[in-house]
Amino acid sequence: MGNADLRQLAAIEETPFADLEGSVVAVDAHNWLYKYLTTTVQWTGADVYTTSDGTEVANLVGAVQGLPKFFEHGLTPVFVWDGGVTELKDDEIADRREQRERYEEQLDDAREAGDAAEAARLDARTQRLTPTIHETTRELFDLLDIPQVEAPAEGEAQAAYMTRTDDAVDYAGSDDYDCLLLGSPVTLRQLTSSGHPELMDFDATLAEHDLTWEQLVDVGILCGTDFNPGIDGFGPTTALDAIGEHGDLWDVLAAEGEHVAHGDRIRELFLNPDVTDDYVVDPDVSPAIDAARAFVTDEWEVDADAVARGFERIDAAAAQTGLDRWT
Incomplete structure (x- = not known):
């Protein structure tokens, strides 16, 4: 789902991270991961995240670079994964596939012309969340003890539902404005951007209009x-x-x-979207940082230098937070 026109109506304001400390955020996993995947592909050489057999796992670089933002600000992310997609979305999916195919054709032209910058930009736009990306991201999150929820349908619908009905979840996290239509009481946007996030308020939006x-x-x-x-x-x-x-x-x-x-x-x-109550949110995470680092750099052959800083930040956040949250 996605409707950028809603920004003109939504009640949105920047919110300091200090006001969010200690919160649990139900994150639209596809939305979050895709942002870091495309950014990594655009600005990082493919040799950094390509295995010896040619498998690309830029998602692991992106995830390790993106996760520290939560931990450094005392937030517990709960990543909510998409399940089945309604057939009413078939046209949208077909349009996206056609657009990706056009980008792929332009990418071939840019490579033939030797335009590295344009090729990197277009390569980012042709990315999709492959089965390998799904599997390796989930395993990395498991090693870091990050809660995950499998939605029966749209991830943002499940995240909105959890925020609305579960006292353990404080915010939905997504750049998708449709979280507003899905009734998420409070949604944090721009969690993948620099600076403080935006807070989109459902009740304030209804009241304003x-x-x-x-x-x-x-x-x-x-x-x-x-x-x-x-x-x-x-x-x-x-x-x-x-x-x-x-x-x-x-x-x-x-x-x-x-x-x-x-x-x-x-x-x-x-x-009334298709959602589930069959999940558990445990905010007391115990990340196995050394095992996660080995998974990324040894098992999946990601350049250690590309993820060193991310793991250092996660480790530092663990030490600063203390044993109540980290072991």
Whole structure:
């Protein structure tokens, strides 16, 4: 899911890490990992993360570089992995595949032209989360004793649900604005960026625009989601005004003579997504740092220098936090 138009409506403000210390964050694993995967591929030589048999594990470099941000600020991440994908998202997936194929063609041209910078940029855009990336990332997290949850469907939906219903989870963590449509009370954005994160507040967003949750979802559907292309001429402001005037999606569509295929089901995917209570969140982690380092550098042949600083930061955070959280 993803709808950047929602930023124009969302109540968002920068939040100092100091205000978040001691919190548990349900992180949209695919969203988080993909950011670090693409960044690593763009700015790191392939020889650093390619094994002797040609397998690329740039994810391990990215994960080791990204994890310290949580630990250094006293946050416990719970990584939530995507499960099955609804068939309504097939068109979106097909569009992404076609775009990746176009990037691959451009990448070949850039390599033939000897344009290293452009080739690196396009190589990052052709990345996908392969089975090897999934498996090795999960094993690294296991070695570091980082909690993981397998969602039955969309990871961000499960993260939003956990934040809304589980007292042990304080925030969802995702750059995906659809966490707002999914009812996440508070979502931390830009956890993969430099500086402090942004806090996206669900209740403040509804109050600011005098909306119900259902109406906010209707605004999103009018603008377009990964499940529908939206209605021509409707941006965030137009959609907000239309919902304010007519009350809900169906009356807006009737007034405009428009139709949204599977509209009822799309609405339910946001309001009542497929989620699970079958998980355990234990914030008291005991990372096996030496074993994790060996897994990355020995078993998967990642250049030790590329991950040395990341492991040093994790180790330092462990020492600073103390034995209550780390062993």
